Amino acid sequence: MTKHLHKLKAHARLFHVQKEAAFALILIVLTFVLLAALPDTRQPFASSEVQFTDSSASGLAIVPASCPSTPDYAGECDPSPLCNLPSAVAALFGINCPEPPPNTCDNGASNYPTCTFPPNTCDNGASNYPTCTFPPNTCPIGYILGDDGVCVFNVCPSGYEQEGNQCVSITPACTPLNYCVGSTLWHRNATCSTSPIQACSNGCTAGGCIEVAPPGVVVWQVRPPLLNAGERANVSWQVTGVLSCEVTGNNGDGTGSNETGVWSGASGAQISSPITAQTIYTLTCIGLDDSTVTRSATVNITPIFQEL
Amino acid sequence: MAWLVTSISRRRFYIAAIVLLVCVSPFFYDGPVLALYRNTHESLMYRLFPSSERAFAYGERHFNARNPSSYDVERAAYFFGKAADIDPTFPYLYHELARIAFLKGEFETAMALINMQIAQMGDKAPNSYYIRALIEGYMGEYAASAKDYEYFLQSHPTNWAAVNDYAWVLLKAERSQDALAAIEPVIPYWPDNPWLLNTYATALYETREYTEALRAAQKASIAVSNLSETEWLQAYPGNDPKIASKGVAAFKKAVQDNIHSITVALASSTVQSTVKP
Numbered sequence: 236m237t238k239h240l241h242k243l244k245a246h247a248r249l250f251h252v253q254k255e256a257a258f259a260l261i262l263i264v265l266t267f268v269l270l271a272a273l274p275d276t277r278q279p280f281a282s283s284e285v286q287f288t289d290s291s292a293s294g295l296a297i298v299p300a301s302c303p304s305t306p307d308y309a310g311e312c313d314p315s316p317l318c319n320l321p322s323a324v325a326a327l328f329g330i331n332c333p334e335p336p337p338n339t340c341d342n343g344a345s346n347y348p349t350c351t352f353p354p355n356t357c358d359n360g361a362s363n364y365p366t367c368t369f370p371p372n373t374c375p376i377g378y379i380l381g382d383d384g385v386c387v388f389n390v391c392p393s394g395y396e397q398e399g400n401q402c403v404s405i406t407p408a409c410t411p412l413n414y415c416v417g418s419t420l421w422h423r424n425a426t427c428s429t430s431p432i433q434a435c436s437n438g439c440t441a442g443g444c445i446e447v448a449p450p451g452v453v454v455w456q457v458r459p460p461l462l463n464a465g466e467r468a469n470v471s472w473q474v475t476g477v478l479s480c481e482v483t484g485n486n487g488d489g490t491g492s493n494e495t496g497v498w499s500g501a502s503g504a505q506i507s508s509p510i511t512a513q514t515i516y517t518l519t520c521i522g523l524d525d526s527t528v529t530r531s532a533t534v535n536i537t538p539i540f541q542e543l
Numbered sequence: 544m545a546w547l548v549t550s551i552s553r554r555r556f557y558i559a560a561i562v563l564l565v566c567v568s569p570f571f572y573d574g575p576v577l578a579l580y581r582n583t584h585e586s587l588m589y590r591l592f593p594s595s596e597r598a599f600a601y602g603e604r605h606f607n608a609r610n611p612s613s614y615d616v617e618r619a620a621y622f623f624g625k626a627a628d629i630d631p632t633f634p635y636l637y638h639e640l641a642r643i644a645f646l647k648g649e650f651e652t653a654m655a656l657i658n659m660q661i662a663q664m665g666d667k668a669p670n671s672y673y674i675r676a677l678i679e680g681y682m683g684e685y686a687a688s689a690k691d692y693e694y695f696l697q698s699h700p701t702n703w704a705a706v707n708d709y710a711w712v713l714l715k716a717e718r719s720q721d722a723l724a725a726i727e728p729v730i731p732y733w734p735d736n737p738w739l740l741n742t743y744a745t746a747l748y749e750t751r752e753y754t755e756a757l758r759a760a761q762k763a764s765i766a767v768s769n770l771s772e773t774e775w776l777q778a779y780p781g782n783d784p785k786i787a788s789k790g791v792a793a794f795k796k797a798v799q800d801n802i803h804s805i806t807v808a809l810a811s812s813t814v815q816s817t818v819k820p
Binding site: 259262263266277279280281282283284287288289291292293294295296297298299300301302303304305306311312313314410412414415416417418419421423427429439442 | 556557560561564578614615616623624625626627628631634635637638639640642644645646647648651652655656658659668670673674677680681695699701702703704705707708710711714715717719732738741742744745748749777778779780781782783785786789790793794797798800801804805
């Protein structure tokens with residue numbers, strides 16, 4: 236009988252424990268469901284590329300992409316690297332790598348698919364697309380194309396002046412611009428050269444350093460200004476735009492040399508030590524713009540008049 | 544579990560379970576909770592161990608279209624800026640800042656930044672030339688853009704996006720024959736690429752080869768109808784994953800509009816050739 240009772244009790248305990256475990260399991264599932272249901276409140280970032288379609292001369296829509304913009308990686312827009320292997324090997328992996336069409340570029344150019352010549356194959360620094368025949372517009376400004384295909388210096392057009400054998404633009408080539416790189420402000424001038432102009436101590440945004448307002452004293456009170464010897468005064472202060480503030484009295488208050496301890500911070504309210512003689516309290520703050528602001532207030536002792 | 548519940552007190556077990564849940568559960572959902580957890584963690588780690596490498600890595604994490612919960616251009620710009628403060632010569636720093644300025648539509652700033660990158664790394668970074676070409680294209684400086692695309696294509700001759708964009712600026716510069724010459728050799732590599740097919744159709748249209756243009760546009764239409772948001776994001780890796788559906792929709796509309804324009808042009812040309820004596 237006792238044995239049965241023990242067995243029954245053990246069953247009951249196990250049932251209780253299983254109930255607890257089931258409850259814990261439900262709790263876990265509920266937490267996961269709750270987390271999954273949390274809405275993502277971030278607003279989508281609409282870049283200049285989204286919905287961008289340009290139109291051709293006759294009005295058809297062209298859709299540019301920007302696949303190989305990731306640093307040092309051509310994205311998924313290059314054929315598989317397996318295409319560099321013999322086509323039979325690529326075919327084993329199910330990758331179709333068509334053979335490049337025969338080279339149709341002139342003058343020995345072989346840069347498929349565009350007949351672009353490497354710079355060292357053309358003279359005079361001509362932009363050598365599609366062939367090295369120096370079309371007039373590829374000669375440097377001020378040069379004309381000679382019969383032998385060589386650019387010959389002629390005369391600088393208006394808006395340019397001659398410097399040696401070059402025509403240099405006298406009109407600005409770039410719009411002057413200030414822009415931020417981290418917390419450094421950079422400038423690009425009219426000749427397109429760039430240089431850092433300022434390290435912004437408070438950060439840089441939208442082509443300018445973030446300006447910081449000078450410190451402003453909102454509250455500076457020492458009350459009462461007149462008291463009986465041995466009484467205490469209330470000192471309170473509140474200053475905006477500061478790195479730090481300290482309040483000291485010439486009786487040692489706020490300096491840490493007496494019972495009042497150190498008085499510091501952008502705001503505070505303190506009770507002075509017993510005042511026995513005229514005391515001057517001074518508030519000194521260093522602003523976020525590195526400027527210093529000071530205020531002072533005097534507490535006087537009520538004179539005692541003795542009848543003679 | 545039963546052993547745990549009986550061996551330690553129940554209250555402790557529940558507290559431990561809840562703490563464990565709070566710590567572990569963010570990793571199971573690519574959502575705002577995970578983003579909050581990651582942001583807090585990286586802010587803390589950066590404050591403890593600031594370095595340009597760490598700042599750049601965090602910037603990259605937030606500038607990745609494949610990671611929807613982490614995508615945050617402002618946070619990416621913040622960390623790239625931090626990296627620049629520590630080490631202004633860090634590779635590809637200005638490249639990434641230029642991309643962000645470009646995406647924000649600040650093209651002048653983007654140009655200044657990418658020029659700094661090219662001055663720093665020069666020929667070692669053909670992708671920076673690609674970015675400059677893209678910015679110049681958006682600014683309407685098509686001749687300069689075409690030159691930079693050509694430079695990039697020297698090292699990536701069959702990159703479909705570069706060829707597509709190169710053809711775009713050639714078409715804008717009214718050099719439709721050159722655009723055709725650039726696209727045609729690459730089509731066999733990417734026979735079902737909707738961007739290339741659409742630009743190819745446009746180039747054919749501009750050269751008045753309407754029948755071929757319609758055929759290419761119809762192929763583009765089939766290809767774009769199968770275009771997933773993931774594939775769209777591969778083509779625009781700096782963009783917000785949340786905006787992909789709008790991008791796909793805009794692309795589909797562009798292709799349909801082109802088919803309509805080409806069909807009208809083809810019909811007109813057929814009528815004209817029929818009427819002619």
